[in-house]
Amino acid sequence: MPAQSRPVGSITRGTTNPNRLRRADRYLTGVLAPLLRRAQDPLLVDLGFGAAPVTTVELLQRARTARPDVELVGVEIDPVRVDAARIHTRPGLEFRRGGFEIPTGPRRPVFVRAFNVLRQYHVDEVPGAWELACSRLAPGGVVMDGTCDEIGRLATWVCVTADGPQTFTVSMRPGSYALPSDVAARLPKVLIHRNVAGEPVHEFLVALDRAWSANAALSPFGPRRRWIAACQDLKAGGWPVLHGPRRWRLGELTVPWDAVAPS
Secondary structure, eight states, rough: OOOSSSSSSSSOOOOOOTHHHHHHHHHHHHTHHHHHOOSHHHHHHEEEEOSSSSHHHHHHHHHHOTTTTTTEEEEEEEHHHHHHHEEEEEEETTEEOOOTTTTTTTOOEEEEEEEESSSSSSSSHHHHHHHHHTTSTTTOOOOEEEETTSSEEEEEEEEEEEEEEEEEEEEOOOTSSSSSGGGGGGHHHHTTOOOOOTTTTHHHHHHHHHHHHHHGGGGGGGGHHHHHHHHHHHTTOOOOOOHHHHHTTTEEEEEGGGSSSSS
């Protein structure tokens, strides 16, 4: 594929840390593992890997536990970062300059991870970025647009397909928060300004805090047990909580996008 003269996007801060995106990677190798296993071409893209590709290398290692022949392209809009990352090139892993146009030539990735990227854009730019990236996906592919704190304790993400956003996930290390709504500072760009009364994502976080507080008596058994009970109560209260205790025990909670989409 000819080099893109003008990659679509903007250079972001590029901060990163080892193991920062482990929660997102665990979702890929768990919930999205069937997507990897049935892919005709198991190509992944790490979009906006930042100043150093440490989390890109980790993504490849983790994805290969679900499918050993996975290949990965790290994509960055900053040519200096791309040049520096190429020291990590190996079979199945390469680095290219690009943006949301996803410069993988005729190959279409089954999964694109874009973490802590769109958070630094204007909210009006998000739908167009989603649409462009999704237009490059293989059939059934997923773009994960997420945000997390500096060491990966608190994270949220939206899974987007060619049909639009599908799910919203909160993932937090047990014991790393006082209330589940502490994750509000790490909401994706499309939601962070919607955490106000009357908006679905705000009502979701309020309900999650209430369920957490209602299970305070379980605190002696540890935050993981309390979190699972909170997820059970949230589901019993009518929220369309997906998956079950096996995911909840990881500090993870997923709902359909429609449950939290901006009103």
